[in-house]
Amino acid sequence: MSADRVFVTGASGQDGGLLVDRLLADGASIVALVREEDAGAARLADAGVEVVVGDLADLDGLADAVEAASPSLVVSLGGISSVAESWRSPARTGLVSGAAVAALVEGAWRVEERTGTAPRLVQASSSEIFGDASESPQRETTPIAPVSPYGAAKAYAHRMVQLARARGMHASNAILYNHESPARPLSFVTRKITHGVARIAAGLDDHLSLGNLDAHRDWGWAPDFVDAMLRIARADAPGDWVVATGETRTVRDFVGAAFAAAGIDDWQRLVVVDPRFVRPADVARTVGDASRLRTELGWAPTVAFDDIVAAMVRHDAALVAAGETSQP
Numbered sequence: 001m002s003a004d005r006v007f008v009t010g011a012s013g014q015d016g017g018l019l020v021d022r023l024l025a026d027g028a029s030i031v032a033l034v035r036e037e038d039a040g041a042a043r044l045a046d047a048g049v050e051v052v053v054g055d056l057a058d059l060d061g062l063a064d065a066v067e068a069a070s071p072s073l074v075v076s077l078g079g080i081s082s083v084a085e086s087w088r089s090p091a092r093t094g095l096v097s098g099a100a101v102a103a104l105v106e107g108a109w110r111v112e113e114r115t116g117t118a119p120r121l122v123q124a125s126s127s128e129i130f131g132d133a134s135e136s137p138q139r140e141t142t143p144i145a146p147v148s149p150y151g152a153a154k155a156y157a158h159r160m161v162q163l164a165r166a167r168g169m170h171a172s173n174a175i176l177y178n179h180e181s182p183a184r185p186l187s188f189v190t191r192k193i194t195h196g197v198a199r200i201a202a203g204l205d206d207h208l209s210l211g212n213l214d215a216h217r218d219w220g221w222a223p224d225f226v227d228a229m230l231r232i233a234r235a236d237a238p239g240d241w242v243v244a245t246g247e248t249r250t251v252r253d254f255v256g257a258a259f260a261a262a263g264i265d266d267w268q269r270l271v272v273v274d275p276r277f278v279r280p281a282d283v284a285r286t287v288g289d290a291s292r293l294r295t296e297l298g299w300a301p302t303v304a305f306d307d308i309v310a311a312m313v314r315h316d317a318a319l320v321a322a323g324e325t326s327q328p
């Protein structure tokens with residue numbers, strides 16, 4: 001399939017930036033829905049992306065935007081992506097991370113009515129839909145039982161994509177586990193750690209405040225995950241695919257690896273647990289089985305855990321050395 005015209009939500013996020021770069025390199029034309037106040041809009045426009053101003057909370061406007069763009073592929077990356085934030089804004093999370101995906105499907109159906117062909121759709125689904133999963137590692141068939149407002153919104157979107165598929169659309173869920181890069185915002189634990197460690201190493205801070213250090217997460221490399229989404233978009237048949245490394249580590253392991261990458265061994269005294277960062281409920285352990293993606297679509301992770309951490313620490317050390325101490 002040539003994904004020649006792609007409608008993207010969340011284009012100014014970590015995955016969006018990586019996806020846009022890949023698609024532009026492939027010669028695709030891209031329509032990105034961005035909020036008026038989105039600081040990333042100018043960069044997208046400069047890169048040759050057609051920017052449409054809109055809001056995921058405006059469901060009718062969103063379906064209209066898909067219909068007007070008449071794309072061959074819709075990639076749904078937008079919404080509230082922070083699980084912590086979803087506890088503070090559960091209703092808005094339901095709207096922009098859940099119902100907005102139904103609006104994308106509605107827009108796609110309208111394109112189908114008009115042209116006879118529905119666009120393909122890839123939804124950035126999440127391991128959070130499984131909650132404290134009854135099986136480990138989790139697979140595409142693991143029961144859906146979210147334990148956060150974010151997970152509940154994503155579970156609705158996941159199901160909506162399956163319903164679109166049942167109605168004949170090439171609509172797929174990429175069930176994404178945590179995936180990181182230097183472009184990860186500071187609100188997520190990995191980047192908070194690597195940025196904080198870089199500041200401590202430079203003598204700018206004397207400690208790092210975190211929440212639950214015992215949570216296990218399956219952490220991968222964001223460019224690999226964007227590659228997985230493109231493979232899924234281009235697959236002969238639609239479906240649901242777990243995108244994960246199959247390895248799980250604790251937040252404490254991540255902290256240790258980050259300090260090690262900065263040359264600091266005795267780090268325990270530099271980390272403080274602050275109840276403000278502990279969530280009302282937190283998934284204890286995620287680990288995904290990406291066998292289906294490996295065998296059917298030839299995907300494999302390319303960057304090991306320690307190398308992900310080291311790349312992020314290196315990036316943040318350079319930022320700190322350049323005097324850039326806040327969110328880039």
Ligand code: GDR
Nearest residue numbers: 081083126127176177178187188189210211212215277282
């Ligand atoms: P997560 O990512 O909730 O797994 O969702 P996050 O990096 O926010 O948290 C990972 C784990 O770290 C613990 N933690 C902290 N988290 C944050 N943000 N800040 C802290 O100070 C802190 N201290 C400990 C958390 O409790 C949690 O256990 C990510 C997002 O990218 C979602 O969009 C995506 O769907 C899932 O991964 C798969």
